[in-house]
Amino acid sequence: EAGVAQSPRYKIIEKRQSVAFWCNPISGHATLYWYQQILGQGPKLLIQFQNNGVVDDSQLPKDRFSAERLKGVDSTLKIQPAKLEDSAVYLCASSLVTGNTGANVLTFGAGSRLTVL
Amino acid sequence: AQSVTQLGSHVSVSEGALVLLRCNYSSSVPPYLFWYVQYPNQGLQLLLKYTSAATLVKGINGFEAEFKKSETSFHLTKPSAHMSDAAEYFCAVRRSSNTGKLIFGQGTTLQVKP
Numbered sequence: 001e002a003g004v005a006q007s008p009r010y011k012i013i014e015k016r017q018s019v020a021f022w023c024n025p026i027s028g029h030a031t032l033y034w035y036q037q038i039l040g041q042g043p044k045l046l047i048q049f050q051n052n053g054v055v056d057d058s059q060l061p062k063d064r065f066s067a068e069r070l071k072g073v074d075s076t077l078k079i080q081p082a083k084l085e086d087s088a089v090y091l092c093a094s095s096l097v098t099g100n101t102g103a104n105v106l107t108f109g110a111g112s113r114l115t116v117l
Numbered sequence: 118a119q120s121v122t123q124l125g126s127h128v129s130v131s132e133g134a135l136v137l138l139r140c141n142y143s144s145s146v147p148p149y150l151f152w153y154v155q156y157p158n159q160g161l162q163l164l165l166k167y168t169s170a171a172t173l174v175k176g177i178n179g180f181e182a183e184f185k186k187s188e189t190s191f192h193l194t195k196p197s198a199h200m201s202d203a204a205e206y207f208c209a210v211r212r213s214s215n216t217g218k219l220i221f222g223q224g225t226t227l228q229v230k231p
Contacts, residue, residue: 004160033219040126042207042221043161056218091160099217103168106219108153108160 002026004109006092012115018080021112024073025094033106034067034077035091043091049075050098079114087116119144119210123222131230136180136195138225140208143189149211150191151219152182156204164206167191178202203229 035043052072069075124139153161165176212218
């Protein structure tokens with residue numbers, strides 16, 4: 001089975017510029033997650049989709065971050081305008097099962113590393 | 118609210134030595150607990166998970182973890198370290214909500230010396 005695909009793998013931008021990351025989850029996985037991993041820290045959930053609906057975006061900085069999953073399959077995460085503190089790895093993950101159950105296992109992509117200068 | 122604390126941001130062992138990575142959780146209800154490994158420039162890979170079926174959980178690559186409710190711990194061990202085990206390890210707890218949000222610890226970097 002193909003894994004979670006993410007692109008681009010690396011991106012360098014100047015502050016105040018915009019950037020977009022793309023994620024294609026494992027086929028059939030209804031739940032999609034975007035995590036932010038700052039160097040030296042554990043991943044932090046930014047947004048969680050169930051099909052094309054948002055179920056948790058409580059930690060998404062909505063003044064500059066946006067995400068969509070229009071057809072319930074692939075997803076795009078956008079940052080505009082970027083700040084220095086947005087430098088991080090953006091991880092996409094997907095799961096077949098959702099909710100508080102042991103069967104809910106996340107599969108992660110390789111991540112997109114963003115450097116904001 | 119659920120959370121995890123990983124004790125020690127860096128652990129260094131010699132090849133062939135015991136690996137012990139510590140994780141303590143905070144949860145008001147029996148939790149679901151996970152260990153993930155992250156190799157350089159890669160995403161996170163599931164090592165093992167605790168789902169209340171058994172307190173000793175065996176994972177991939179010879180790793181195992183024991184759930185100890187009395188100590189609120191879920192430490193990761195491996196009897197004999199291999200050079201290829203060098204990576205960053207994350208403990209995570211599932212939040213007991215409808216969304217099943219996964220909350221990660223800060224991570225522990227494992228260094229294996231020849």
